[in-house]
Amino acid sequence: MRIGCFRYDTTRQLFEDTAVETAATLPEIFERAIRGELDVAELGLTFYLRMLEEGTPLVALPIFPNRVFRHSCVFVNTRSGITGPGELTGRTIGEFGTYGQDSGVWAKGVLMDEHGFEPEKNRWVIGGLERPAEPFGFIPHPHPGAVDVTTAGAGKTLSGMLDNGEIDVLFSANVPQCVLDGSPNVARLFPDFRERERDYHRRTGIFPIMHTVVVRRDLLRDDPGLARRVYTMFETAKDTAAERYRRARRLYQVPTMVPWMNALVDDTLDEFGDDWWPYGIAANRATLETYLRYHHEQGLSSRLWRVEEIFAPELLGT
CATH class of the missing domain: 3.40.190.10 (Periplasmic binding protein-like II)
Incomplete structure (x- = not known):
């Protein structure tokens, strides 16, 4: 498969273990995904929702490699x-x-x-x-x-x-x-x-989600276990990154160049809990429903989408 995403902490392990493609800018990855040049790809939520209204051959998985307070x-x-x-x-x-x-x-x-x-x-x-x-x-x-x-x-x-x-x-x-x-x-x-x-x-309780990961619909149809394998692959990469931060607490986060990073990680764990960057539907439902509401209220969706309509059915229980 051709997999495309940006290089983040959440995806770093994929680049070390898998043949993953990237680009200088995120829109380049998005365009390649929409034009069918990638089998699995990171895609901005609004890009996905716009194409979903057009009948896109892509299906989103509840993987969220990019989240930022705005x-x-x-x-x-x-x-x-x-x-x-x-x-x-x-x-x-x-x-x-x-x-x-x-x-x-x-x-x-x-x-x-x-x-x-x-x-x-x-x-x-x-x-x-x-x-x-x-x-x-x-x-x-x-x-x-x-x-x-x-x-x-x-x-x-x-x-x-x-x-x-x-x-x-x-x-x-x-x-x-x-x-x-x-x-x-x-x-x-x-x-x-x-x-x-x-x-x-x-x-x-909202930690804003910017991007999801999409897979070609025909690949999911032909391989019923593919959605779960891709989800596990991205989740494992994200969990590996989080564990690096947890282990580095013992060393005052010296693998980074940022002073007081150890205090920031401690504050993050206090604020968010041990899994501060969750994947899956259950932990992110409120955030996703808020985004879908915003998207509709701002006239970017012709109707209010439900979470169950936009993600692969086999992963709705995550």
């Missing part, structure tokens, strides 16, 4: 006058590749639930983050008719547009280079995102 992913131009989430109305907002990438779905959903954010009251600009790029050409681009969505101009990048004030806000899975360079023109909407994300998790 209060930190909203950046503002400091000259825009935005000092909090209540001041996002009537703004021009950038988003990478498509209206409603996974990080944007989560960020918009949290802002809608907790701060009354209304996406339709803003102008949305889709483009490349650090290089000029057209919207992704390998997925549909649904959005409500009331939402104003345009593309960035020729030669423009969202990072540059945010830095020079052409857009007021950016929802971005990656930290823009202007932020990494210390531009005084850009700041996070929530500078205290760490405290907010911890509070959000304590109140909701």
Whole structure:
């Protein structure tokens, strides 16, 4: 089988034990999966749901190699006058590749639930983050008719547009280079995102899921045990990574270069428990149902999907 995913802690063991392919960017993996060039692949949840509405030959397994809290992913131009989430109305907002990438779905959903954010009251600009790029050409681009969505101009990048004030806000899975360079023109909407994300998790139990793993439907049909084997393979790789962190507690996490990593791992175990990155349906149902609700509320799904409809039936008991 041709397997494609990004290299994370959660997948590192696969690259050591199996012939796994990767790419420089995640959208490259997603595109290859959707075009049928991979048998098993990591795929963003919104990419999967959009294709599911089109009748995709792919089936998701409850494997989640990429999860990120997203209060930190909203950046503002400091000259825009935005000092909090209540001041996002009537703004021009950038988003990478498509209206409603996974990080944007989560960020918009949290802002809608907790701060009354209304996406339709803003102008949305889709483009490349650090290089000029057209919207992704390998997925549909649904959005409500009331939402104003345009593309960035020729030669423009969202990072540059945010830095020079052409857009007021950016929802971005990656930290823009202007932020990494210390531009005084850009700041996070929530500078205290760490405290907010911890509070959000304590109140909701949600650890946002960005990506799943998909398998070609015909392969699952021809090999009834394949879904379970792929699930076990990815879960074992993830558990191996978690065990490395647990063992390294004895050594103050010296295998890493990050000071106080040992304290962060201790805090994570206190906050989340021993399995802080679970796979399967049961441990992730609330998170998945919240994402499916956000996806529908934001006009990216024509109906509200149920968890049981989007994952391989043989793994619904996980």
